[in-house]
Amino acid sequence: QVQLVESGGGLVQAGGSLRLSCEASGPSFSSYRMGWFRQTPGKEREFVAGVDRSGEYTYYADSLKGRFTIDRANDKNTVSLHMHTLDPGDTAVYYCAAAKSWGSPYNKETYTYWGQGTQVTVYS
Numbered sequence: 001q002v003q004l005v006e007s008g009g010g011l012v013q014a015g016g017s018l019r020l021s022c023e024a025s026g027p028s029f030s031s032y033r034m035g036w037f038r039q040t041p042g043k044e045r046e047f048v049a050g051v052d053r054s055g056e057y058t059y060y061a062d063s064l065k066g067r068f069t070i071d072r073a074n075d076k077n078t079v080s081l082h083m084h085t086l087d088p089g090d091t092a093v094y095y096c097a098a099a100k101s102w103g104s105p106y107n108k109e110t111y112t113y114w115g116q117g118t119q120v121t122v123y124s
Contacts, residue, residue, distance in 0.1 A: 009118030022096030038092035050105035
């Protein structure tokens with residue numbers, strides 16, 4: 001079992017950047033595929049980005065490609081989400097998630113473990 005703790009959220013002006021981090025505790029971090037999702041009130045949790053176990057392959061929501069980047073450091077048990085050119089539409093609670101299964105990285109049902117989330121608010 002892995003426990004996930006997100007950090008790095010906050011208030012940022014439109015056009016700015018923010019880096020979210022997720023630290024995992026528990027054994028075998030490198031055996032988990034990792035992902036970031038976000039959610040706003042009244043809406044479904046949506047996929048943002050994912051990374052495979054080694055960090056070689058990454059996946060992005062089409063609407064976020066080019067602005068967001070995911071990477072992981074298996075030696076530090078961390079996964080990060082680098083967000084650039086932020087827009088008020090990016091305002092959400094961002095969640096880190098871990099998956100052991102072979103399901104689609106885009107699908108939230110693939111992920112078994114979730115962090116508590118970190119709030120990102122972008123103001124214009």
